[in-house]
Every structure is written in C-alpha cells, then in structure tokens.
Amino acid sequence: MVVPQTEPQKINFKEKSYYYIDESKNNTVCGGNKIRKISQIMKDESPSGILTYGSKYSSHCLASAYWGALNNVPVRLLVLEADDIDFSTFPNLNVSITLGADIVRIPPSEAYDLIEKEQKSFSSYFWIPGGGHTEEGLKAYRDWFGQVLDEDSSLMDRDWVALPFGTGTTALGILMAIRDQGLSMEVIGVSVSRSKDRCLEAARDLVSDEKLDLLTIDDRFAGKYGERTSRQATLRQTFLEETGILPDPIYNVRVVEYLEEEDRKNGVIINTGGQWNNLL
Template sequence: MLTFDFHSPVEEISLPLYAEKQVRVFMKRDDLIHPYISGNKWRKLKYTLNQAKQEQRTLLVTFGGAWSNHLLATACAGAKFGFQTYAFVRGERIDNPVLKLCQIFGMQLEFVDRQRYKNKEDLFHERFGNDQHAYFIDEGGYGKQALIGCSEIIDELADHYDHIFCACGTGTTAAGLLEGIHQRGLQTTLHAVPVLKGGEFLREEINKLTKRADDNLQLHSTYHAGGYAKTTPALIQFINEFTQQTGILLEPTYTGKLLFAVHDLLKKNEIPAHTKILILHTGGLTGLLGMLDKF
C-alpha cells in the first residue's frame, strides 16, 4: 500500500448570496492535497498505482491533452513512488509549462494526432503490447480503481450535507461520490456539472462504473461555457469575483464552471433554503497557466 495519504479540510464559505438564500455552503479542499498530485487526481491514482505495484509493473502509460492535470499528477506520482511514466499527448507537438513539468518529473511524451488518439488501447498495444512492465491508465484516470478512491471522499466527511456538487469530466469522481453516498446510506443529492458540451452522455459513463446513477443524481449540463476548456466573459468575471471575495483560487475548466453553476442554481431558487451544501474543489489549478490571457 502506498504510504502517501492526506484527508483534505472542509471550510465554510460565507457570501452575501448564501445568506440571502438561507443556505450554508462548505468546500472540501482537495486542491490542498498536493501541489501537483492534487484533488481528484490523487483520488483516482491511489488504488490504480497500488494495483500496478501488486502486479510488479514499473511503467505507467497514460493519455491526456497538452494542459492535462492528470498527466502532471501521474508524472509526479510516478517519480514519488518509483515508476517510470509515459504519456500519449493529444494533438500537435507543443511546449508549455505543464508538459515541461511532466518532463522534469521524468515523463516521456509522445504526441499523436487526434484521430489516432481516439483508439487509446490500440496505441498502448502498438507501443507496449509486449512490455510486461507497462501498465495502462486511461485518460483522466478513469476506471474501477479510481471509483474506489473517489468514494473515500464521503468517508472523510464528519457532517451530513443535503447537497454535494462536483465538476464532471469523465464521470469517475461523480460515480465514486455516488458509491460513497450509497455505502453510507445517505439521502444526499449529488449534483454533477459536466464541463464539456453535450455532457448528458456522462450519466451512461457513470453507470458503467456504478449502477447508482439513477439514485440521487442530478446532472446540470448547461454550464459548459461552449465546451471543454472554453470560457465566456461572464465565467471569467465570476471567477475573479469569487476568488477576490474568498481567497480560494478557481480555474475556468472545472472548478470555475462548478461554482458558477452553484451560484446560478441558487439565484434561480432551485436549491431549497435551510440546506447544507458541500462543493468539492477538485484541484487542477495548473490549468490556469494556459488560460491567463483570459483574465
């Protein structure tokens, strides 16, 4: 079992909107777990890396875009726990701070065109099919082992919350939260906010990992701001205002859209008064480096 472990704190956020709507809002600060293996990235990698260790694999092979928090987390975790790391990067060759950090941690990068990238298992088998030391990790850390890690978030909560909100990219974090809610017999409603356009398909992805997708799950699929890693002036303004009011840094790809959704739903009175809300901050703040020109 890997020895690195950390339970992130929960803090209450006080804003005029919350007082007006008579709700209490808390944030689970998974962004504080680690500077680079932060948030749900560590949750997803924890048991995956343990499985790789048990199978005596020494090379982690994974996938992601040029600004992927998952790639950086895997590179850092590989260095920390004694793995070599290799990543297939979607799109044309590019140099940026996130990929440079991946390389500093020892990760080898291979850029592949977007069409070839769609067939991740084929890429893995072409390059590493005969390598018994190589271990496949899907994009974003998606998988059953990741589900277990994300379900532990619920185990760490000392209080009960009526509503829990999380951003949704692959559906793994939401699936894990649903599993944790079910295991503890809670009546909590989970709200998942897809960050990519057409995010309704994520209900099916969540169902592949856990059959709880129809239990206590609400999917809010209209807060994508035009698509994955897309922004709007209203979203950027919101992030600036929230960060300046709370001292909690957000980024536009995941947590910014998540908080924007929470505030909009409150303004529309779609969340009842006198309820307790928990928002999961999933980290990934290095994604800001590629979007600073938006601010």
C-alpha cells in the first residue's frame, strides 16, 4: 500500500505563525498516522488474519480494518471498554464494521488475561500492539519526517514539533528523524490520556533513555481521555475559522489547547488524523 507524503503549509492561529502538516490527507478513508504505520508494519507480511486492540475512538483499529479489507484478510479488533456499548455509534468502529472487521469488547479490568486468551485462540493471526507501537511503526515516521526535512529545509530552523501523544510511536519516529539530521528540535508530545511517567515507560519500549533528551511530554490531559469541554469546542471552531482545518475532538484538539495556553512560537504542528471522530 502506498501512502503519499503530506506537505507542510503555513498557518496563523491566535496571531502566531506555524508550519502545519496534516496527515489526515494521506488517505481518503482513514487518513492519519495509523495508516502510515500499518502500511509499514504489514509491508512484508501475508497473514491469515490480524488481531489488535484499541479504544472506541481508535484510528488504529480503523486502519487495521482498512488494510484487512484491501487485502482480503480477516481482522479482529479488541476494544477496551468497561461498558456494554453500541459499537456502531462510534465512527471509527462503525466504519471498521462496514469494512468487515469483527469487534470484541474487552473490559479494561480484565484486559491482560482476555487479550492473552485471544492471542492463544487466534494464534495464526498477526498480532499488532495497540496503536501500532512497534519498531516498524517508529520506522514509518522516522522515514517520513526525514523526507519532510529533506524536501523543505526551512523546517530545520524550527524550534519544536508538537503532536498528540498516545502510545508515542509517531512522536518517537519524528524524534529519531530529528536526531538523524543532527538537529536540536524539541518534540512536544501532548498526552491524550497517560501520565508523563507512563508515556516515558512506553517510549522506552522502543528508544533508549539517552535518546529521549529532545522529548517533552505534557500530561495536563492525563486521565481525561475522551473528555470534551465547551472550551475545546470553541477552540476547534476558532481554529477552523482561522486556518480552514478542523482538529478532531479526541486527539488533535489537545495540541490546539496546549498551544493556546503556552507561548510557543517558531514550531511545527502535526495533525495525526482522527477526523472520523468529528462525527461524534
């Protein structure tokens, strides 16, 4: 699967100028960082099926379902959710169902045991950790951002890159591309759920401590995954009016709120996708 490059553009928000890269434009069905990672993860694989997990808002689950539909491969999605919900009311899951994926609810309190049981029951399926948190997923964004920097050298003068931080694979790939270029650009990961300590713990799965010196985790939204506020709704509308871009209400609005609260200039914003959640 070919995932095209997305190009930086200049935007102004709250009288400040930024470079903005909209990864939601890289695919018409499920654009964003997850489809780029899945394409790299599955590049050399011919599985009998895919088994993975995510939340009810998960773009990773949708990207997995999309890859499976394109390649006629069954996909089983384990959705971590305490309540007995109607999957079809959550856009990413609704589209995943339409694409033929099977969805199983996994209560978070039983996640470890139930996921292990699923892995044994579907041992022939290719297992993908949630969010595509793998070396291959990191490589996808290391290669991508390295090419972005090569094609637009003016970005090398920016002081920072900001993006949502879930499992952190995308941010870590960007971090490694920056280190490859010998730059000192800060990578700001705005956590959408986890505490700083948990984010760093996940980062250490893929990157050693000494290479995390340029990574900053902002965890002001820790424990607030999926929460939506009237202030965020206003910020989304303002961002749309000033830039023509609507950030999704689960992931990328967190970065907009961070930038509205912080005096940050001379940076790059990465929109990682999640646009189906605009229908929530």
